[in-house]
Amino acid sequence: MRVAAIGLAWFGPLDLDRGSPTYGFVTTTPKPGWPRADVAGAFEAVGVPVTIDTDVNAAALGEYRWGAGRGAEPFVYVTVGTGIGGGAIIHGRPLHGLGHPEMGHIAIPRDPADAFAGACPYHGACLEGLASGVALRTRWGAAPETLPAQHEAWRLQARYLALGIVAITAVLAPPKIVLGGGVMRAPGLLERVRIETDAALAGYVRGPELLAPGLGERAGVLGAVALAQQALSERGVQ
Amino acid sequence: MRVAAIGLAWFGPLDLDRGSPTYGFVTTTPKPGWPRADVAGAFEAVGVPVTIDTDVNAAALGEYRWGAGRGAEPFVYVTVGTGIGGGAIIHGRPLHGLGHPEMGHIAIPRDPADAFAGACPYHGACLEGLASGVALRTRWGAAPETLPAQHEAWRLQARYLALGIVAITAVLAPPKIVLGGGVMRAPGLLERVRIETDAALAGYVRGPELLAPGLGERAGVLGAVALAQQALSERGVQ
Numbered sequence: 520m521r522v523a524a525i526g527l528a529w530f531g532p533l534d535l536d537r538g539s540p541t542y543g544f545v546t547t548t549p550k551p552g553w554p555r556a557d558v559a560g561a562f563e564a565v566g567v568p569v570t571i572d573t574d575v576n577a578a579a580l581g582e583y584r585w586g587a588g589r590g591a592e593p594f595v596y597v598t599v600g601t602g603i604g605g606g607a608i609i610h611g612r613p614l615h616g617l618g619h620p621e622m623g624h625i626a627i628p629r630d631p632a633d634a635f636a637g638a639c640p641y642h643g644a645c646l647e648g649l650a651s652g653v654a655l656r657t658r659w660g661a662a663p664e665t666l667p668a669q670h671e672a673w674r675l676q677a678r679y680l681a682l683g684i685v686a687i688t689a690v691l692a693p694p695k696i697v698l699g700g701g702v703m704r705a706p707g708l709l710e711r712v713r714i715e716t717d718a719a720l721a722g723y724v725r726g727p728e729l730l731a732p733g734l735g736e737r738a739g740v741l742g743a744v745a746l747a748q749q750a751l752s753e754r755g756v757q
Numbered sequence: 758m759r760v761a762a763i764g765l766a767w768f769g770p771l772d773l774d775r776g777s778p779t780y781g782f783v784t785t786t787p788k789p790g791w792p793r794a795d796v797a798g799a800f801e802a803v804g805v806p807v808t809i810d811t812d813v814n815a816a817a818l819g820e821y822r823w824g825a826g827r828g829a830e831p832f833v834y835v836t837v838g839t840g841i842g843g844g845a846i847i848h849g850r851p852l853h854g855l856g857h858p859e860m861g862h863i864a865i866p867r868d869p870a871d872a873f874a875g876a877c878p879y880h881g882a883c884l885e886g887l888a889s890g891v892a893l894r895t896r897w898g899a900a901p902e903t904l905p906a907q908h909e910a911w912r913l914q915a916r917y918l919a920l921g922i923v924a925i926t927a928v929l930a931p932p933k934i935v936l937g938g939g940v941m942r943a944p945g946l947l948e949r950v951r952i953e954t955d956a957a958l959a960g961y962v963r964g965p966e967l968l969a970p971g972l973g974e975r976a977g978v979l980g981a982v983a984l985a986q987q988a989l990s991e992r993g994v995q
Binding site for chain 2: 592593605607609610614615616617618619620621622623624625626627628629641642644682685686687688689690691692693694719721722723724725727
């Protein structure tokens with residue numbers, strides 16, 4: 520079996536600026552040994568075209584190409600797990616700007632009933648600080664998957680995710696957003712997020728369809744396949 | 758003089774879905790006589806190619822093509838006037854999704870010192886509800902341009918605009934955002950927004966350059982020219 524191209528769905532933050540001398544490097548991360556690691560370079564040693572992107576951008580691309588995001592322009596994938604991240608696909612490609620999006624760090628209004636300071640070391644009570652798996656565990660002193668469906672945690676969780684979706688909708692107007700990640704597997708949560716999003720948009724802005732991943736756990740891996748295809752097509756090898 | 762194409766920079770909300778039977782119509786608006794007005798259709802009667810977009814998307818395109826947004830990918834233009842609106846240029850075109858962006862309606866955290874309920878009839882204390890010209894006038898009982906530079910209003914205003922910019926940055930990662938509109942002409946406000954944005958991003962996410970319009974009051978009109986050029990190039994007339 521011949522390797523024709525490599526697609527890398529990697530943890531961020533990554534330098535994705537093609538003009539940068541550190542393109543394809545991990546930038547700042549608390550993971551020991553990983554700051555400034557040349558990930559793309561290591562794989563380019565194989566001698567085939569390599570495309571690297573963040574794990575969440577890759578999952579977004581996977582869902583857009585083969586999952587629940589087909590036909591959506593633009594398309595957004597949000598993962599709610601240990602942290603919160605989001606990737607956008609615009610004109611068929613993951614959106615890059617000054618780096619990649621950091622949708623977990625949207626500033627959202629705190630719920631009046633919530634006294635939790637927030638779990639983000641940078642922003643305290645940003646979306647990730649209030650609604651990540653780590654935030655849930657810290658606020659309630661229990662693993663999210665052990666909290667029963669009628670627990671107050673889920674009302675608050677749905678409300679916070681809805682406020683993040685309002686910001687994404689106001690900025691990008693995506694017709695579809697897929698919500699993945701471990702926390703979204705909580706029974707009934709997706710439906711509660713839909714209801715809270717409708718309430719928060721208040722009928723002024725048309726809201727996106729909010730969907731579960733079509734590819735389940737395979738969005739990231741299939742996204743990496745799509746990145747490898749992109750690596751080939753960019754070099755005219757198709 | 759021959760008219761070769763028409764570019765329309767129109768007040769929104771507009772139906773910009775090319776596949777819709779009401780493409781180019783004003784949709785819902787409180788302006789008497791304007792709901793469901795076929796604006797693009799009226800101009801198509803001239804018999805030349807017509808492109809229509811919102812006034813803020815056109816201003817964004819103008820600044821991107823000939824103003825302070827040149828070379829920025831993606832590029833965002835935000836206008837802070839009677840209301841607040843924002844347009845994004847991605848791959849050289851105004852971003853459209855499910856309608857157009859409504860960046861004024863991002864949900865932001867209220868400042869603890871601010872007791873004002875918010876001026877948005879739909880969301881109360883969204884970005885526009887807290888930081889538009891109407892919000893300023895209502896909260897302080899005075900026209901924004903009469904409030905002195907050291908008035909508390911401007912600290913709050915800079916903080917709220919920074920929180921909107923944080924959301925835009927987290928979602929789109931634009932290297933440059935141009936801030937236009939009448940409220941932004943307040944002396945020192947742009948610099949205060951830069952400082953508050955740096956504080957709110959807290960060093961985690963790289964912030965965009967925040968710039969005054971390069972085209973001054975002409976961004977919208979020049980954007981309409983760019984839309985007319987786009988109308989021609991789309992029909993291969995270039």
